[in-house]
Amino acid sequence: MSRLAVVCGGSRGIGRAVSRLLAERGCRLVVVSRNEDATQATVASLHGAEHVAFSCDVSKEQEVQKTFNTIQKTCGNISYLVNAAGINRDALLLRSKPEDMVSQLHTNLLGTMLTCRAALRSMLHTKGAAIVNIGSVVGLKGNAGQCVYSASKAGLEGFTRSLAKEVASRQIRVNLLVPGFIHTDMTTGLEEQDKLRSIPLGRFGEPEEVAHAVLFLLESPYITGQVLVVDGGLQLAM
Numbered sequence: 001m002s003r004l005a006v007v008c009g010g011s012r013g014i015g016r017a018v019s020r021l022l023a024e025r026g027c028r029l030v031v032v033s034r035n036e037d038a039t040q041a042t043v044a045s046l047h048g049a050e051h052v053a054f055s056c057d058v059s060k061e062q063e064v065q066k067t068f069n070t071i072q073k074t075c076g077n078i079s080y081l082v083n084a085a086g087i088n089r090d091a092l093l094l095r096s097k098p099e100d101m102v103s104q105l106h107t108n109l110l111g112t113m114l115t116c117r118a119a120l121r122s123m124l125h126t127k128g129a130a131i132v133n134i135g136s137v138v139g140l141k142g143n144a145g146q147c148v149y150s151a152s153k154a155g156l157e158g159f160t161r162s163l164a165k166e167v168a169s170r171q172i173r174v175n176l177l178v179p180g181f182i183h184t185d186m187t188t189g190l191e192e193q194d195k196l197r198s199i200p201l202g203r204f205g206e207p208e209e210v211a212h213a214v215l216f217l218l219e220s221p222y223i224t225g226q227v228l229v230v231d232g233g234l235q236l237a238m
């Protein structure tokens with residue numbers, strides 16, 4: 001029977017590339033994001049059949065619980081959970097609006113906590129269950145203009161390591177993947193040429209390159225509580 005993989009933030013960017021790769025590798029995908037049409041379009045583009053789309057805001061506890069209850073009832077137990085839903089509202093702290101601070105923390109950090117919590121009971125029943133959370137190199141190194149985003153991503157490191165300890169005895173693995181600059185909607189507004197000088201490999205990464213690293217973490221049976229940096233060497237220069 002194929003493994004059931006839930007990808008939050010799977011409609012675009014890194015999450016979509018992860019969904020595509022996992023579908024190619026024979027998983028049954030549950031793609032989750034807020035925009036229903038975009039989520040359906042991604043599901044329709046996946047290799048194979050029987051994939052499903054759910055519209056859900058991961059920052060809303062009741063929506064998350066309802067969505068995961070429905071996934072459990074209609075699709076069965078979850079093998080893999082990938083938390084790629086994320087937003088940024090870059091601004092100097094002095095100019096940051098409280099509502100933007102809350103939405104970044106609620107989506108990036110609380111959202112990941114809520115989906116992990118909602119998925120865990122189902123994952124207890126599957127062999128080789130694994131979670132990959134998506135952080136950011138900014139969460140490790142900090143960046144001016146991204147205090148709140150950085151804090152949300154740094155929080156994921158402590159959360160991931162702690163959860164890995166909590167569920168290791170139940171054979172569920174939890175790891176954090178930390179991308180640098182990747183070509184997605186999130187980076188389209190950036191002046192790419194200015195950034196390239198700080199990346200030792202001299203280019204932005206592609207979502208598919210991150211997806212391969214996510215797959216590696218999901219499928220590596222003896223890796224848990226780790227942080228894998230996929231950034232073309234960026235953090236070496238930060």
Ligand SMILES: NC(=O)c1ccc[n+]([C@@H]2O[C@H](COP(=O)([O-])OP(=O)(O)OC[C@H]3O[C@@H](n4cnc5c(N)ncnc54)[C@H](OP(=O)(O)O)[C@@H]3O)[C@@H](O)[C@H]2O)c1
Binds near residue numbers: 058
């Ligand atoms: N691109 C980079 O350079 C980069 C670097 C470091 C880390 N990251 C991290 O990697 C992850 C993926 O980023 P990306 O670049 O692929 O971004 P993206 O292209 O903007 O995609 C973000 C995805 O998250 C979903 N999403 C956002 N808020 C959500 C919410 N409240 N509930 C459910 N889904 C939500 C979006 O769909 P809807 O809008 O329809 O909900 C979309 O599917 C994020 O956590 C980001 O912080 C990205």
